[in-house]
Every structure is written in structure tokens, then in C-alpha cells.
Amino acid sequence: MADIKKQRLVYAILQFLKSSIQDGTINEEGRESIEVAVQCIGEAFGVDADNPEHQAKYATKRSLLSLFSIALQVEEKLSSKQGSSSRQAASTDSSTSSSSTAEGRAERKDVELEPAPFQLESALTEEQKQKAEELKTEGNKNVTEKNFAAAVQLYSEAISINPMNAVYYANRAAAYSQMNNHDEAIQDALKSTQVDPSYSKAYSRLGHAYFSKSQYKEAIEAYEKGLALDPNNATMKKALANAEQKASELEGQGSRGASSGPRMPSAGLGGLGNLANLAGLGGAGEGGSGLDFANLMNNPAIMNMASQMMRSGAFNDLLNNPNLASMAQNMMQGGSTPNMQELMNNPELRNLASQFANADKSDRGNAGGQPPSGDSDQ
Structure with a gap:
């Protein structure tokens, strides 16, 4: 029988396969094959993705795709640093070793001052996590008070401490939207979905930002992904209906505009x-x-x-x-x-x-x- 670590991995794989069916990644032709695979893999490892007891025992805080994305980012960051170190070592001259050493110390100091964008959340201390949460809470308060610029700053500080928290990016996206800075909102919402693809509210924020830019097809796609994760979200259902209505109206206006009939001005x-x-x-x-x-x-x-x-x-x-x-x-x-x-x-x-x-x-x-x-x- 597999150990619990492997069973947790298998459970994450089964959840990934099931979510791929739900979000449309797998088309109808491949749906049956994936469902059979889920059943066979689960039976082989003694893991049932639909069993509440197994969920409590094997489920991870983050989805498999999110963990894989983080691992890739860490690997890329480490590779980049190693390549930089190798190039620097090759160009170092022995006659300037002392100055190079001083520069190296200064460079390391700069690196330490930068936020660690690929730092795993699990590597943070409890004090760091608490500080980031306090900044987020203060940002939420400023949003309530309509101090959106201050909220953006607070969320940014929280992100600099813990850049692997999807909520911080999604909240900053909401603040940017309130400031009518929808391009930044889109970037933050997309980042939130990358950090945690299972976080449904990130897709809601993304849909809102696209809607505000009259990009209704993109908004529809974002809302549909969010509803695949949270099917009972009434707010997202309403937002999706609004986006679909606007997209339909826009298509209708295009059809009327192409016709030869004269149009009536709305004012004057x-x-x-x-x-x-x-x-x-x-x-x-x-x-x-x-x-x-x-x-x-x-x-x-x-x-x-x-x-x-x-x-x-x-x-x-x-x-x-x-x-x-x-x-x-x-x-x-x-x-x-x-x-x-x-x-x-x-x-x-x-x-x-x-x-x-x-x-x-x-x-x-x-x-x-x-x-x-x-x-x-x-």
C-alpha cells in the first residue's frame, strides 16, 4: 500500500483530472476516458476523490496545478541565479578581487532587500504571514472607506512579504478597478489565477475588469471559469448574464451599423x-x-x-x-x-x-x- 505522501499526490492528481473536465479543458470526446482513468487510478492507490474522509485526510491547501506552477517558478529563478553567478565568476579578474568582493557584498545586499517573488508561502515565518495578513486587512478597510490608492499600497506591501497569496493580487485588482485602472486590474487578476488556479474570485475580478473595458467576450470566458469552480455564486451568475447581454447588444449594433438604413442621433x-x-x-x-x-x-x-x-x-x-x-x-x-x-x-x-x-x-x-x-x- 502506498504511503500517505503518495496518496496525497494521487488525490491531487485525481482532483486535477476532475477539474479539467469541469472547466472544459477536456472536451466531451475525452471526458469518458478521463473518468475511467480517475476510477482506475483511485482504485489502484486506494484513494477516492469523492470520499469526504479522504478529502480531509489527503487534500492539499493548493491545487496540483498551483503547486506545479510554483515549482517551475522556483526552478527558473534558481537557474537564473546560477547562470548569473557563473557569468560573474568567469569575468572576475584576480587583480580586482578585493573590489569585486565589495561589489559582491553590495549586490547580495540589494538582493536581500528585494521581495522574493518566488518564495514559497510555506517557507514564511508565522510573523511574516501575520504581518502580510495585517496589511491585507488594513487594505480592505481602506477599500471600504474608498481610499483605493492607499489600499493598493497596502496590498502591494502584503505581496512583497508573501507573493504566493492569490487573495492579495485579487484584492489589489479590485482596488485598481475602483480607480478605473482596468489594465492593472487585469494583470493582477491574471497573476492571482496563476498563483492559485482554484481561486474562483480571481476570475470574478478578471471578468469585471474585462467588462469595464467593454471586452465582453473575455469577460464571459473569465466568469465561466469562475463559475466552473464556484457554480452557486449568484453574483458571478448575474455578472455573466450581463456580459452576455452586452456582447449580444454589441453584435446587434454591428449588424445594424452595416445596414444601409439611416441612423437617428441620440442628442442635439x-x-x-x-x-x-x-x-x-x-x-x-x-x-x-x-x-x-x-x-x-x-x-x-x-x-x-x-x-x-x-x-x-x-x-x-x-x-x-x-x-x-x-x-x-x-x-x-x-x-x-x-x-x-x-x-x-x-x-x-x-x-x-x-x-x-x-x-x-x-x-x-x-x-x-x-x-x-x-x-x-x-
Whole structure:
């Protein structure tokens, strides 16, 4: 029977294989093969990845992928230092050995002052871990008080002590997002996922940063990875739905923009830019004297305006306005179409246009809202 260290390794391997199925790394064709492999490996070593007792006994704090990433980073760092030392030794001249020794001492001093980016968390003393946690807690407090620049500094200090804690990078990403520094937020969120690929909140922060830069496809991908790790996270589910909605809207706008139909400006002429273009949208007759209402009803911008009027109550005002009702009745009875300049100068129409312009702003402000990203782990 394998010793407990090997069983812990086997348990980590089984968890890695299962997570690879869940996060989509393994496609449907390979899913069955991996499931069979999990069962066979588990039986051979006497380890059951779904057994709560085995989880308590064999589970590691970090995932296998995270531990492997750390090991690679340490190896690369050591190789880099060894190569540097060899090159320095080869270029050392015996006549300047004393000065070289002094420079070597100074160089070592500089190295000691630098944060150890590849230092394993397990190698930290309890005092170092506690200090890093205190800095993180103080950073969280500053986020709550909206002192985001101070929070970034505190999280950075925590990272300099313990650069292998994914929470610190994710929290700093949240603070950067609150400062609208979304590029830095993306870098920190990505670093957090590298340090601990099983930390779901890192993907949430990454999704938020991408969303804020209108990179909706990337945001969707990040949220999906986070939900694969935390399927019941309601906040991430809502954020994913918002990102999918925005991506769909963006694609729809691209399709409409490629069409030959004229578009309506959203502002201008005191809120009457929409009315000023009715003639062009409707396919006005010679001299702009006639409106093609069939074309108007098929125009998505017009229908969107009508929908906004219905929601804002402006449509009821329109029906109850005697002047506008008389104008509409005259047109229905075959009268002449009113002069567009007169329409734009009509104070009642100007007020009406202002109402659904404001309703449009309200709708756009409330649609697809992102959950706040300033929350921090405690």
C-alpha cells in the first residue's frame, strides 16, 4: 500500500483530472476516458476523490496545478541565479578581487532587500504571514472607506512579504478597478489565477475588469471559469448574464451599423435630434413634404422610441394632448403633413422629446449593471 505522501499526490492528481473536465479543458470526446482513468487510478492507490474522509485526510491547501506552477517558478529563478553567478565568476579578474568582493557584498545586499517573488508561502515565518495578513486587512478597510490608492499600497506591501497569496493580487485588482485602472486590474487578476488556479474570485475580478473595458467576450470566458469552480455564486451568475447581454447588444449594433438604413442621433437640437430626422428616416417625398409611415414602423430606432414613450408615460400625454390629436386627425383625413421645422419649434413636442430622451438615458444606465468590484476578502 502506498504511503500517505503518495496518496496525497494521487488525490491531487485525481482532483486535477476532475477539474479539467469541469472547466472544459477536456472536451466531451475525452471526458469518458478521463473518468475511467480517475476510477482506475483511485482504485489502484486506494484513494477516492469523492470520499469526504479522504478529502480531509489527503487534500492539499493548493491545487496540483498551483503547486506545479510554483515549482517551475522556483526552478527558473534558481537557474537564473546560477547562470548569473557563473557569468560573474568567469569575468572576475584576480587583480580586482578585493573590489569585486565589495561589489559582491553590495549586490547580495540589494538582493536581500528585494521581495522574493518566488518564495514559497510555506517557507514564511508565522510573523511574516501575520504581518502580510495585517496589511491585507488594513487594505480592505481602506477599500471600504474608498481610499483605493492607499489600499493598493497596502496590498502591494502584503505581496512583497508573501507573493504566493492569490487573495492579495485579487484584492489589489479590485482596488485598481475602483480607480478605473482596468489594465492593472487585469494583470493582477491574471497573476492571482496563476498563483492559485482554484481561486474562483480571481476570475470574478478578471471578468469585471474585462467588462469595464467593454471586452465582453473575455469577460464571459473569465466568469465561466469562475463559475466552473464556484457554480452557486449568484453574483458571478448575474455578472455573466450581463456580459452576455452586452456582447449580444454589441453584435446587434454591428449588424445594424452595416445596414444601409439611416441612423437617428441620440442628442442635439435640444433633445429633438430624433424628430429632426423623421423625414429622412421615413423616406420623405420631394422636398421632404411627405412621410412614409410604413418605413417608419419598420425602423428599429422608431420602435425603440415608441417603447420608451410607453414606459415613461409620455404616450398617455400624447393621446391626451388636443393639439397633437388634431394634428394626427388632419393627417389621417388626408391633410398635408405638418412642416418639420414647425414640429421642432412646438414646445409640447420639445417637452415630449425631452421626456423619452431622459427615459432612454435611464434605461441605458440600468441595463446590464455590473456588481461592484470593490469587495475584498476578509
